[in-house]
Amino acid sequence: MIGNRITSRMVDGVRVPGTWRHAFIRNGDYFLTDLFIYADGLIDCWGLVTLEEFERKLRSGWVATELPDGARVSAHDLAVWKFSEPHSWHTPELLLAEVRDTIDQLNGRPDSTDRCLAAVDVFLAERTEENRAAARAAYYAIPETQRHYALGDMDRKDEPLLVLVTGPGGELESLPGETVDQEEYDEAVVYFEERARWLAERPARVPADGPATPMAPAIHLPQSYPLKPSDDPGEQALRNDYPAPVRVDGDTYPSVAHAYWALSTADPVARAAARDADTAFAARNTAVGAPRREGWEQARTAVMTALLRAKFTQHPALARVLLDTADATLVYDDDSGHWGDNGGRGRNWTGRLLELVRSELHAEQAGITPSV
Known part of the structure; x- marks a missing residue:
């Protein structure tokens, strides 16, 4: 999720847009730093690397997702401390998937969430089990850390999406032993039907006092x-x-x-x-x-x-x-x-x-x- 963290670098006079996120580098001790991710697929983590090179750094633990208790860590020119009962939200696979999504977003391409929602649209148009299975696979391809944000609904989070792709009688992988009943499923279908109507109306909506950004070129x-x-x-x-x-x-x-x-x-x-x-x-x-x-x-x-x-x-x-x-x-x-x-x-x-x-x-x- 890029948000307002916008940056860029110049290459042969061309501006390459990018963003950044926090990360830990393990180089003896652990160092809190920023990963700069660019639209051309290069990542700056103490030096520009390709996505494949970045993956190797992740797999080796040089870009760290495991944070051992008691390990010494520092932020340059800020502080030095030790980890105490640390908990990381990421695995190498999760962080790599998020970085891949970020590169897609920087290029205006569909990311894993967009691909999932497109598969859901296909399923809702033709409700076969084959299409549901494709939508379910696309849902689980979204990095786990990002699934809550897939619908942009901070009240329901991704619950309607998970129920829809699981289907009546299906077991929720996130809640072993719990299955989706028909009432829950019907509510999820209604949710997506109302969401589709809202999205169809949204382009026609005009702010009460006019557009927030200029319509004419600078x-x-x-x-x-x-x-x-x-x-x-x-x-x-x-x-x-x-x-x-x-x-x-x-x-x-x-x-x-x-x-x-x-x-x-x-x-x-x-x-x-x-x-x-x-x-x-x-x-x-x-x-x-x-x-x-x-x-x-x-x-x-x-x-x-x-x-x-x-x-x-x-x-x-x-x-x-x-x-x-x-x-x-x-x-x-x-x-x-x-x-x-x-x-x-x-x-x-x-x-x-x-x-x-x-x-x-x-x-x-x-x-x-x-x-x-």
């Missing part, structure tokens, strides 16, 4: 150095250095970038020089050498918000460019890790604020901006 706003306005600037007009004069506090600045850098400095001379600079780059260089205003670091995001609002309020044609980006994520290039995406390492505040102003423009058009 838009990249690369660095540019426009020196004059254009009749058709396109998305370049969304850049802070695009020459669109903004008037704030009684002064007019050639661009948002000019205004930002001018307002950042406490020196009136430097502020005027930044305002009057030939380019946004020159305005920045002028301001950088001057003292910052007190509290600027904490206030700068609010200042930029006000400047972007001024730009798109005072230039309706540019507001239309912004509105035409629909609900796309706006990825803004900038040398600053605060304002730009910076190759995925920055905070992308300019892109985020552009999206905020875009939403405000939509609200104004729709006449639903609340009064405060």
Whole structure:
């Protein structure tokens, strides 16, 4: 189960997605570490190995699933301790099966749970004992540690699934001596019929206040150095250095970038020089050498918000460019890790604020901006 544990590695300029999980390595003592599992089938457990090599490490106990009482164990730079009455949830077979499932998930392929549920659908469509046997085999092919999650139902867990594939009169392997009676079986059939209806309806369901993620592809706003306005600037007009004069506090600045850098400095001379600079780059260089205003670091995001609002309020044609980006994520290039995406390492505040102003423009058009 990948969850939110997302990582990647770069191979020849290509990003290979991955995830990670905790594990113990036995190298003399035992070491708590992370296994990194990648979509191309390589696993990093103190070095990249193939799935076959990983299996050998499991079988040899180097990747440990047996934890002996009293064994010394450590987590690098964190702690050292000894096992006391340890209990592991895994065997080499179980951990290997989970890793295989993870690689399938990373590649968008059906994993053992998906294959089981597909076999169940076949059985429900044609309820022969042959199809039930296939569904039962697929159920037991799911790693035992993952069967509880197969239906995504934390109340019933996998009980309806186990009852269905066992069948009336069949003995439950997890509960020796107990058999499935007809009433339990009928309840399991009803459960799956209701589940099928719910799954059929789910794609049509729309969140009450709209989708949680953007529908439009992300838009990249690369660095540019426009020196004059254009009749058709396109998305370049969304850049802070695009020459669109903004008037704030009684002064007019050639661009948002000019205004930002001018307002950042406490020196009136430097502020005027930044305002009057030939380019946004020159305005920045002028301001950088001057003292910052007190509290600027904490206030700068609010200042930029006000400047972007001024730009798109005072230039309706540019507001239309912004509105035409629909609900796309706006990825803004900038040398600053605060304002730009910076190759995925920055905070992308300019892109985020552009999206905020875009939403405000939509609200104004729709006449639903609340009064405060």
